[in-house]
Structure formats: C-alpha cells, structure tokens
Amino acid sequence: MKWTEVExxxxxxxxxxxxxxxxxxxxxxxAKWVMALPEFDDDPRHCGERVLEAIQQAWIDEAS
Structure with missing residues (x-):
C-alpha cells in the first residue's frame, strides 16, 4: 500500500x-500509524501535510 491509497x-x-x-x-x-500498517510499503519521504490531511478526511468520512 502506498501513500496515494488514501481510502x-x-x-x-x-x-x-x-x-x-x-x-x-x-x-x-x-504518519507513524500509517507506516505501521502491515500492508504499507512506501517511502516516508513521499508523505506531506496534504497527504495526511487527505487520509485524515477519508478516515473521518469512513467513521461517519
């Protein structure tokens, strides 16, 4: 799984x-929790604030 797989x-x-x-x-x-996911396999340097915001929003949407 890569940073771009936000959902x-x-x-x-x-x-x-x-x-x-x-x-x-x-x-x-x-970011630490994402990198700790068993299927996650991407370079930590490819992550930025926009990616984390997108992940956070998708998680909020998932919880709703």
Missing part, C-alpha cells in the same frame, strides 16, 4: 483504531 489507508486505520477520533490525532502520530 484504503483510512479503512485500515479505522479498523486498527476503532476508538480513536481522527480529528484529535496529530499528523506526526498519524
């Missing part, structure tokens, strides 16, 4: 952390 990342994060409010998660921790 899949959001699904896996919501399953791995069902009790977490994604709005209260800072981007440093969000």
């Amino acid at each position: 899949e990342i959001a699904i896996q994060l919501s399953e791995a952390h069902p009790d977490v409010d994604p709005l209260k998660l800072n981007f440093v921790d969000l």
